[in-house]
Amino acid sequence: MRALAIATLCAALGWLISPGVSQAQSMTHNILLIHGRSDSTNEQFGVFTTDQHQYWSGSPVTADGHVYFVQWDAWNRKFDDTTCPGGQCIIQNAVNSLCDANNNQECWIICHSVGCSAFENYLAKSDYCCNSILIAHVMAASSAAGGSELANTFTWVGHTIDHSLTTDYSRGAYDHNNMQGVVVRGFAGTLNTVVPACLLFPTQTGSGLNPDCKVCGRNGEHQCADGAVALHSTCGHNRVGSFQDCNSTLAPHTDTAGTYSFHGWWITDNECNAQSGTGCNWSGPFSSGTNWNASFKTYKVDHDGGARNAIAEYTAAPYALCP
Numbered sequence: 182m183r184a185l186a187i188a189t190l191c192a193a194l195g196w197l198i199s200p201g202v203s204q205a206q207s208m209t210h211n212i213l214l215i216h217g218r219s220d221s222t223n224e225q226f227g228v229f230t231t232d233q234h235q236y237w238s239g240s241p242v243t244a245d246g247h248v249y250f251v252q253w254d255a256w257n258r259k260f261d262d263t264t265c266p267g268g269q270c271i272i273q274n275a276v277n278s279l280c281d282a283n284n285n286q287e288c289w290i291i292c293h294s295v296g297c298s299a300f301e302n303y304l305a306k307s308d309y310c311c312n313s314i315l316i317a318h319v320m321a322a323s324s325a326a327g328g329s330e331l332a333n334t335f336t337w338v339g340h341t342i343d344h345s346l347t348t349d350y351s352r353g354a355y356d357h358n359n360m361q362g363v364v365v366r367g368f369a370g371t372l373n374t375v376v377p378a379c380l381l382f383p384t385q386t387g388s389g390l391n392p393d394c395k396v397c398g399r400n401g402e403h404q405c406a407d408g409a410v411a412l413h414s415t416c417g418h419n420r421v422g423s424f425q426d427c428n429s430t431l432a433p434h435t436d437t438a439g440t441y442s443f444h445g446w447w448i449t450d451n452e453c454n455a456q457s458g459t460g461c462n463w464s465g466p467f468s469s470g471t472n473w474n475a476s477f478k479t480y481k482v483d484h485d486g487g488a489r490n491a492i493a494e495y496t497a498a499p500y501a502l503c504p
Contacts, residue, residue, distance in 0.1 A: 210243070371394045429478075
């Protein structure tokens with residue numbers, strides 16, 4: 182993986198220059214929180230050290246990281262808008278200034294909802310393969326990268342952002358398989374309290390269904406969504422449909438038939454961070470109260486609960502994973 186190669190080289194150079202100084206100590210860790218759909222009034226756009234419109238439930242607790250809130254116009258602009266304060270423009274500027282290995286920086290990305298659409302779109306269209314930007318991890322909470330049936334149904338009454346949230350637009354805006362070696366780890370919710378949910382999101386019948394999903398109708402159809410996006414979106418599935426769980430294309434998992442490349446769940450696999458270069462065998466989730474469903478790799482939380490879980494998991498994860 183490209184990020185691993187850069188980090189390994191930086192670590193080696195750092196040891197030659199300053200023996201005994203670890204990569205963790207020499208690099209600046211920046212945590213970028215990218216919010217989703219927001220109609221906040223009087224919002225300023227750019228990068229800030231405070232959550233100016235109180236989108237997040239709290240700031241992740243870090244040992245030596247620096248937390249930044251990336252705020253873009255997720256109401257009057259589309260997530261792939263290349264002019265500021267559109268999603269692609271604001272995120273590109275933030276990453277260029279805070280995630281450059283040439284400046285001894287590396288980034289952890291925590292995105293939520295259409296903030297994940299905006300980040301993935303930036304990444305897929307960037308020259309990440311050939312520059313010095315270093316992204317260590319992506320925590321994608323309730324990702325809308327695959328689009329939402331809510332937007333399909335109500336776009337005509339929505340705002341500009343909603344036109345880019347339909348399943349067709351979201352999936353056609355960029356190459357979802359082209360994450361350029363950056364791993365996207367999803368937090369997928371199944372708690373749906375939206376009244377017409379069963380009329381909007383895909384449903385499935387049969388045996389072995391996810392017990393945390395909403396049961397619809399007399400025939401026991403299960404509809405797995407968090408009230409805003411279905412599992413096909415937030416789990417990185419490569420098609421619109423009814424899914425009961427999250428799968429992974431990350432080693433040792435190989436679900437290339439149903440999941441986009443470089444997409445998986447948080448975090449029970451053998452993928453390790455770029456700093457150590459060794460297999461960590463992490464076994465999360467690490468925070469209590471996330472309502473983790475280990476069998477289906479989902480969480481019994483609603484759309485906002487996904488963002489809270491990401492904050493809690495970063496805070497509770499081992500230092501080697503989230504400093």
